[in-house]
Amino acid sequence: MADDDQQWKIPPNVQELAAAGPEEPPSRYVVRDHDRPALAGAGGDVTDPIPVVDLGRLSSGDADEAAKLRSALQTWGLFLAVGHGIEPALLGEMMAVTREFFNLPLEEKQRYTNLVGGKKEYRIEGYGGDMVLSETQVLDWCDRFYLVVDPESRRLHDLWPTRPPSFRDVLHRYSARCRELADAVLREAAGAAGLPDQGRLADMLDEKAVTYVRLNCYPPCPRPDRVLGFRPHSDGGALTVLLAETAGLQVRRDDDAGGGGWHDVPVVPGALVVNLGDTVEVVSNGVLRSPVHRVVAGAERGRVSMAMFYTVDPEREVEPAPELVSEERPRRYEKTKKSGDYVRELLESLARGERAIDKVKVV
Ligand SMILES: O=C(O)CCC(=O)C(=O)O
Ligand SMILES: [Fe+2]
Numbered sequence: 001m002a003d004d005d006q007q008w009k010i011p012p013n014v015q016e017l018a019a020a021g022p023e024e025p026p027s028r029y030v031v032r033d034h035d036r037p038a039l040a041g042a043g044g045d046v047t048d049p050i051p052v053v054d055l056g057r058l059s060s061g062d063a064d065e066a067a068k069l070r071s072a073l074q075t076w077g078l079f080l081a082v083g084h085g086i087e088p089a090l091l092g093e094m095m096a097v098t099r100e101f102f103n104l105p106l107e108e109k110q111r112y113t114n115l116v117g118g119k120k121e122y123r124i125e126g127y128g129g130d131m132v133l134s135e136t137q138v139l140d141w142c143d144r145f146y147l148v149v150d151p152e153s154r155r156l157h158d159l160w161p162t163r164p165p166s167f168r169d170v171l172h173r174y175s176a177r178c179r180e181l182a183d184a185v186l187r188e189a190a191g192a193a194g195l196p197d198q199g200r201l202a203d204m205l206d207e208k209a210v211t212y213v214r215l216n217c218y219p220p221c222p223r224p225d226r227v228l229g230f231r232p233h234s235d236g237g238a239l240t241v242l243l244a245e246t247a248g249l250q251v252r253r254d255d256d257a258g259g260g261g262w263h264d265v266p267v268v269p270g271a272l273v274v275n276l277g278d279t280v281e282v283v284s285n286g287v288l289r290s291p292v293h294r295v296v297a298g299a300e301r302g303r304v305s306m307a308m309f310y311t312v313d314p315e316r317e318v319e320p321a322p323e324l325v326s327e328e329r330p331r332r333y334e335k336t337k338k339s340g341d342y343v344r345e346l347l348e349s350l351a352r353g354e355r356a357i358d359k360v361k362v363v
Contacts, residue, residue: 011129056083077289314340
């Protein structure tokens with residue numbers, strides 16, 4: 001097929017679109033009526049608001065804090081972490097280099113494009129848009145940039161931006177600190193799942209486990225009620241740590257106690273948003289939740305965010321821990337593909353508006 005035929009496979013650059021100042025977003029971004037976002041979370045009354053957990057108190061053995069976290073992981077699958085010990089200055093630097101990267105001229109950012117091979121094939125790492133699998137796919141109002149951060153031997157140094165000059169160093173320092181946080185949360189999560197071994201989940205982040213970073217840029221949109229910054233999805237790995245200073249993230253609760261619907265994740269200065277991913281939902285046999293979340297766009301304000309995804313060894317298949325399968329609680333998930341294949345499948349599922357975890361649910 002001639003190269004020009006499938007131009008639709010290459011998503012437009014959203015920052016450029018927004019900078020042109022359109023009155024309406026192009027039709028490829030307009031979501032179907034039933035997917036239209038309520039810009040403020042319209043979820044029903046919740047008995048338990050999204051908690052703010054002080055990880056400093058947790059590490060000094062505070063039982064109330066531990067109970068709060070455990071309950072959050074079983075209901076929301078998400079919480080706001082304070083007392084995490086990462087200096088505000090480092091969080092500020094990380095946000096600043098993320099913004100500075102997206103503010104570079106397009107040609108500079110495209111040196112790191114995620115398109116390869118005749119421009120119609122996607123690789124996970126690099127700058128651009130998410131995969132487009134069909135001409136009718138509704139696109140997200142977002143540009144993004146993925147990199148492998150760990151193991152260090154897998155870093156593709158040619159894709160690590162040289163501008164702003166401090167980008168590499170800041171990301172390196174931030175990711176090391178974030179990893180400590182991920183380990184601490186996963187240790188508590190093992191208890192929340194009812195696993196006898198506290199290290200059972202944290203140990204999955206071994207030396208072969210892969211950490212990705214995803215920088216997201218959501219430019220202002222003239223009609224934020226008609227688009228989504230990031231379509232509903234759940235993350236595939238064990239755990240995600242998200243840094244953002246602006247509202248826009250919403251999380252869905254489907255259980256009765258949650259009142260159903262979408263809930264705004266509040267912005268608390270200095271806090272990080274931590275959510276579980278499909279890997280932990282599967283290993284915990286559904287005791288812990290990998291929450292469905294999305295991002296709404298803003299009319300006036302742009303937004304950037306930075307997610308660290310902690311995924312397990314790409315060769316590892318994941319299944320419910322035997323200790324959590326019983327007659328009263330039968331196995332809820334089949335064994336997943338190898339984690340590396342699962343991550344790739346997840347990105348394709350995202351393009352189709354599906355969830356990869358649904359394919360392994362026992363119905
Ligand atoms: O930008 C956000 O707040 C969330 C981003 C997200 O869900 C992701 O990168 O997986
Ligand atoms: Fe996500």
